[in-house]
Amino acid sequence: MPHLYEEGDLPGLLADRPDPLILILDCIQDPHNLGACLRTADAAGCACVIMPKDKSCQVTETVVRVSCGGAHSVPLVRVTNLARAMERLKELGVWIVGTADETTQSLYDIDLKGPIAIVVGAEGEGMRRLTGELCDFQARIPMASSGRVPCLNVSVATGVSLFEAVRQRKAAKK
Numbered sequence: 001m002p003h004l005y006e007e008g009d010l011p012g013l014l015a016d017r018p019d020p021l022i023l024i025l026d027c028i029q030d031p032h033n034l035g036a037c038l039r040t041a042d043a044a045g046c047a048c049v050i051m052p053k054d055k056s057c058q059v060t061e062t063v064v065r066v067s068c069g070g071a072h073s074v075p076l077v078r079v080t081n082l083a084r085a086m087e088r089l090k091e092l093g094v095w096i097v098g099t100a101d102e103t104t105q106s107l108y109d110i111d112l113k114g115p116i117a118i119v120v121g122a123e124g125e126g127m128r129r130l131t132g133e134l135c136d137f138q139a140r141i142p143m144a145s146s147g148r149v150p151c152l153n154v155s156v157a158t159g160v161s162l163f164e165a166v167r168q169r170k171a172a173k174k
């Protein structure tokens with residue numbers, strides 16, 4: 001069974017994690033993408049994944065199967081108001097990094113070693129306006145200029161972003 005939590009559980013979930021890495025999913029629609037994001041969040045050692053408690057982001061059988069067990073191991077915080085949960089994270093000292101293909105700052109220029117939440121947006125529209133406004137930084141994953149598609153699949157963007165944070169953290173320990 002998934003480990004399901006609510007916004008009020010955030011302080012407890014982060015209490016023994018000095019520099020937590022958190023994934024925020026802003027209305028991911030496709031169960032295959034959602035499952036892949038949960039698998040990656042587990043593999044990256046995320047303290048939790050935060051997602052809206054609405055019709056999007058349902059943890060269905062397909063999500064669980066695609067996550068290869070990730071949906072059952074990483075704590076899932078389902079919230080009625082994502083903006084409020086983001087404010088709560090900030091009060092807890094977490095910096096919020098949104099990802100978007102149409103922004104100028106490169107992800108690779110941001111320090112991801114501290115307490116960080118990485119936000120990825122929905123397949124069609126990306127992050128919602130308010131979600132984007134609440135981010136402390138917005139970052140893009142540089143893509144080849146010769147490529148024809150404008151952006152990455154959201155689960156791929158999740159993998160690149162979380163494992164850039166993992167890479168930086170490992171490099172800092174050497």
Ligand SMILES: C[S@@+](CC[C@H](N)C(=O)[O-])C[C@H]1O[C@@H](n2cnc3c(N)ncnc32)[C@H](O)[C@@H]1O
Binds near residue numbers: 099100125127151157
């Ligand atoms: C399919 S994209 C949505 C594209 C949408 N047009 C937008 O404005 O963001 C889904 C999500 O993947 C992430 N993403 C995709 N490509 C990215 C890139 N090159 N840099 C950063 N994030 C990216 C973002 O979180 C985005 O919201």
